[in-house]
Amino acid sequence: xxxVTQSSRYLVKRTGEKVFLECVQDMDHENMFWxxxxxxxxxxxxxxxxxxxMKEKGDIPEGYSVSREKKERFSLILESASTNxxxxxxCASSTFWTYEQYFGPGTRLTVT
Amino acid sequence: SQQGEEDPQxxxxxxxxxxxxxxxxxxxxxxxxxxxxxxxxxxxHLILIRSNEREKHSGRLRxxxxxxxxxxxxxxxxxRAADTASYFCATEGLIQGAQKLVxxxxxxxxxxx
Numbered sequence: 001x002x003x004v005t006q007s008s009r010y011l012v013k014r015t016g017e018k019v020f021l022e023c024v025q026d027m028d029h030e031n032m033f034w035x036x037x038x039x040x041x042x043x044x045x046x047x048x049x050x051x052x053x054m055k056e057k058g059d060i061p062e063g064y065s066v067s068r069e070k071k072e073r074f075s076l077i078l079e080s081a082s083t084n085x086x087x088x089x090x091c092a093s094s095t096f097w098t099y100e101q102y103f104g105p106g107t108r109l110t111v112t
Numbered sequence: 113s114q115q116g117e118e119d120p121q122x123x124x125x126x127x128x129x130x131x132x133x134x135x136x137x138x139x140x141x142x143x144x145x146x147x148x149x150x151x152x153x154x155x156x157h158l159i160l161i162r163s164n165e166r167e168k169h170s171g172r173l174r175x176x177x178x179x180x181x182x183x184x185x186x187x188x189x190x191x192r193a194a195d196t197a198s199y200f201c202a203t204e205g206l207i208q209g210a211q212k213l214v215x216x217x218x219x220x221x222x223x224x225x
Binding site for chain 1: 143145147152153154156160204212213214216218
């Protein structure tokens with residue numbers, strides 16, 4: 001079975017802190033994605049990557065950056081966390097040839 | 113860039129009844145997917161239906177697609193308490209060589225025992 005893991009289920013950070021969210025997949029998938037999920041807004045794509053060291057902006061990239069140094073790992077970075085970045089963050093991966101995305105369990109981030 | 117929109121936003125039924133959720137979208141698609149999300153967890157892929165298919169079954173799930181109306185429905189038959197979850201439809205676009213999904217806001221389904 002495909003497994004996507006995220007480094008933390010719950011995270012509490014202070015305003016202005018630099019935050020790293022890690023995602024690892026074990027199925028050699030080319031594509032990896034970061035979403036945030038907020039009530040009433042659904043899932044919104046922050047960044048995605050279709051290859052090592054490649055990244056593309058999604059719908060809401062402002063305030064975020066990403067890193068993909070290895071194929072299996074995709075990191076989301078909040079350079080200076082703000083309270084409006086309090087959200088559920090979901091990582092997903094997929095192969096180039098299939099449309100199904102596999103999701104991690106999510107990280108619920110609270111910025112105080 | 114919301115593509116799919118689910119209807120209703122919330123649905124509450126008795127165990128054993130059938131549950132129907134609808135999804136409408138705006139642009140042409142190659143396929144449409146449905147996902148389930150249990151409370152506070154990640155999404156799980158349920159079923160994919162291609163644009164040239166009208167109906168697809170998987171266990172107690174039945175998905176229909178009407179491309180002329182740009183709509184899809186998900187039917188869960190003989191519902192169980194474990195079906196309590198949020199259900200999302202998702203349509204795809206190919207951007208920069210990567211398949212990108214656009215999700216609706218979901219239908220919150222509650223199965224009452």
